[in-house]
Amino acid sequence: MPSRDPLVELSQRFTAAIRAAFPDAPDADPLIAPCKNPEHGDFQSNAAMGLAKRLGLKPRDAALALVARVDAGDLIEPLTAASIAGPGFINIRLRPQALASMLAALDSPSLGIEPAQPPTTIVVDLMGVNLAKQMHVGHLRSPIIGDAIARTFERLGHTVVRQNHVGDWGLNIAMVTGRLMREIAQGRTRLETLTLDELDRAYVAAQAECQRDLAGLEAVRRFGLGPKAEAELGEQVAGATEAFTLARQTLINLQKKDPATYAVWQRIYQVTMQTCVDVCKTLAVNVTDEHTAGESTYADELAPMVQDVLDRGIAVHDQGAVIIRVDEPPAGPDGQPLWKPIKEPCIIRKTDGGFLYATTDVCAIRRRVQKLGGARLIYVIDARQNLHLRQVFAASIRAGYSIRKETGTPAHMEHAAFGAVLGEDGRPFKTRSGDTVRLADLLAETFGRAEQALKAAATQRGETLEDAEAREIARAVGIAALKYGDLSTDRTKDYLFSFDRMLAFEGNTGPYLLYAYVRTRSILRKAAERGMGEAWKAAPFSATEPAEKQLALALLRYPGAVAGVAEALEPHRLCQYLYDLAGAFSVFFDRCPVLAAEPGARDSRLRACALTARVLADGLGVLGIPTIERM
RNA sequence: GCGGGCGUAGCUCAAUUGGAUAGAGCAUCUGACUACGGAUCAGAAGGUUAGGGGUUCGAGUCCCUUCGCCCGCGCCA
Incomplete structure (x- = not known):
């Protein structure tokens, strides 16, 4: 049975060929990748050049040796000397039959994404609102990026624990x-x-x-x-x-917990968190009350924690404060230092006896590893906090709080940093009067502009859009615009916020992807209206047109795209993939009539449309972007 | 001062982590249809990847250096 993922299948075959041809380098990576240029082929292996360097051969000879040993089977066209190009690239073409059967295999409930074995528990810190403070643009990126990362791991079958580290104490x-x-x-x-x-x-x-x-x-x-x-x-x-x-x-x-004081605090908490949860709901961000873990919930752990590390000689008194030094990391199992030396110590108690946010964060790590069972902690927090987080990570390793009982090694702690939100002038995003932009205002403007644009487009088509329907669609378009705009660029860089750009219907935007999805659904709806039945759902895929083949190849990349997001914690990879897929579909849509095609091609193309629709919706879902049926 | 990040087309961003001629979108110009949703497709033009040096079959990516911008740096969170 062929794999659903040609990358996996090809990697296996090339790995086998490498072992056979080069016993001295059995671990070499086959380096299979899709061809950027379709004229070269469908896939390529770049392994020969590396092998040649490693073993002192000519790259072309290494490529020849590989080509001779790869089992083409019924998967790919036979490889020959003509498959080798340039310094030693090996170009690969799938056989049409293999392409069809892989596509059929992908067309399953899982869409080719198999649950992780074994699943791990991943704690994602994805929001940090403060009590009694209005939410503003600064609160936008963390939940959007964090939720997308959380959804990615959930999609891959891991257990995800979201944490909203609320600033509710002090x-x-x-x-x-x-x-x-x-x-x-x-x-x-x-x-x-x-x-x-x-x-x-x-x-x-x-x-x-x-x-x-x-x-x-x-x-x-x-x-x-x-x-x-x-x-x-x-x-x-x-x-x-x-x-x-x-x-x-x-x-x-x-x-x-003096009753009068505590009652007022509770009310402040309630009002703030209600707004926070409402905003998350509006944005389709999966953060609710059950994910909140405020600083107040650590209040009773701070003093004993500090005492504990003092007792064990891990923390020391210094200039009146209590600190944990993190400048001399111990070696891990692999002999490498467990972290990069940090000159500045982690201060966990002030001279006046008060605690700091570092104190709370160390306690949070302990809870996330020891109580919540986190094997991996991901902090989706802005880049300026990098030093602080590295200190806290290091301190918790020294204290042993992040050591997992199961393995005896520290949980994997990562800072998924993101840049600032800038206005179109390249300065931090502010209102014209220089105030910070309230999140409520920003959302209202997003939805308002989306609604206007939708109505204008409808008018141009000679249709009218009812207010209620326009509002509902505008919501979906607005969310897609806002989230996709944020997610589609490298999160580590500063993000230039622009209503016009993110709401554009053309280009690499959320609305464009929704549009692509709507077109796939429209065809399927019409097929149903015209009584084309359901037999096409099991029709064999045939890719006779180049546009069909490119669409098929794009579809097959889906599982790898999702896996790539998890690997690098970079949702923009999935955005790029979905945009590529939507582009491949647009070309297909332009070149290949579906409903008007003769029955054989029609059924195959209907199935391709349906599969495209499912991948688009699934991928957008992983990003936290809900889809709509019309727009 | 020390540490971290960034610098890619006029603008906004990519580049599968060292691979083929550095790719998209917007903006500009040129083509295609009385349309399975034209919110589309095809094409043109646009680049010394901030500058310089190095490593090698091969560098936007790795090393060194200069310049420019952003951020952080023991008792705020």
Whole structure:
């Protein structure tokens, strides 16, 4: 039985040929890849050049030796000296029969993606909202990229645990909680009707009133700006100091769960998380209450954790703080250092006895490995946090918290970093007035623009779109535009945000892919309307036209494309694949009539359309982009 | 100062991790149809891959160096 994936099948045959021809290099990679240029062939092996270098042969001789030993069977056309091109590329053509049977095999419920054996547990950190703060563009990339990565592993049959590491604890939260309690006491705010907007304002106000302008006071004194200025600033500092002291008291009350204080905090939590979960739902991001693991849930673990590492001599006192040094990594099983030396130590307790986010993050690693069973931890967090994460990873390895019981080795921890969101001027994305863009506004504008564009297109076709239907389709188009726009470029680079570009119906965009999908569905719908039955669903694939063959080859690359995303944690590979597939389908659509073809070709082409539709929908699903039937 | 990242067509991005003539889309120009959804397809033009040096059959990719931009750097999260 032929494999569904020609890459796998060809790799096996070439590996066997390498072992037979070059016993001294049995482990050499066959380096099978699809040909970029269809004129060269369907696939190519680039193994000969490497082998030649390694064994001191002429590349062409190595290629000849390989060509002579590859078992072509009924899979590929026989390889000859004429198959060798350039310095030693071996060009490969599939036999039509093999192509047809592989395609038929792909046309299964799994679409050629077999569940991982054995599945592993992967924890994905994919969001970090803060209590009492309005969500803004900065919160966009993590859930979009993180959810796509999570869905990829789920699709491959792994167990995924999503974690929303909510910033819901600490002095900043205590400040706003304290402020809110006073506002309530004064009758200026009501807990029952509290909104996130009010919370956001209270947060900013609380920050401001706790901000002691000591530097300003110093300057006033130094430059002798007069007793009045000094008195004003002195008053501010005194007020801020008082507010600060109050916030500290609130934090203490929170920590011991003083009922009045805790009730206000809970309400703040509720209002913030409701908005967060709503946004995720709107965006079709799979993050719900069950995925939230706020910093508050680690509060009781911090002090004992620090004590534990102190007791074991892993952490030390330094300049009044408690730190874990990470500049001398121990060697792992392979003799290599477990991480790259980091000069800056990981601080886990401040001089004043307070804890930091590093303290929480070390506890989070412990929970994710020891309790949640994570064999692999993926942090989808912006690139600026790289040093912090490396410190925390290293510290948790030293502390033994990330050592898996099953294997005795550290869980694999990765930072899937992403760049900043920039405006079209290349500066951080802001509103015209320079404020940060609220997520709610951004979504509204996306959906609004999508709806307008859809209506305009409908008018041009001479159709009218009902408001309700337009809105519904605009939602899907907007989500596709927003998510695909973000996912389709290398996540590590900064991302230039542009409504016009992401919402364009042409080019490598979400709407274009939805359109391609809609066209596949439209043909199938028409086939049903014209009573073409269901027999075509089992029709043999025949690829007589070049466009049919290119579509078939594109379809066969699907399992590899999904696997590639998992390997590199780079969803843009799947985007590129889907765009290629949509392009191959468009050419096919242009060249090969389906419904009007004679019955044999028609059935084969109908089946190709159906398979294309399923791969497009499945692939978009892996990216977290829902499809629609019409647009 | 130290550390990390980036620099590819006018613009926005790719390049299967060292492979064939560096590919797409947008914008520009030229063709194709009274259309299975033209929101399409075919073609043209556009490049010293920031500059220089090196490694080898072969470099956008690896090493060295210069320039430019972004980010981080023990008691914020």
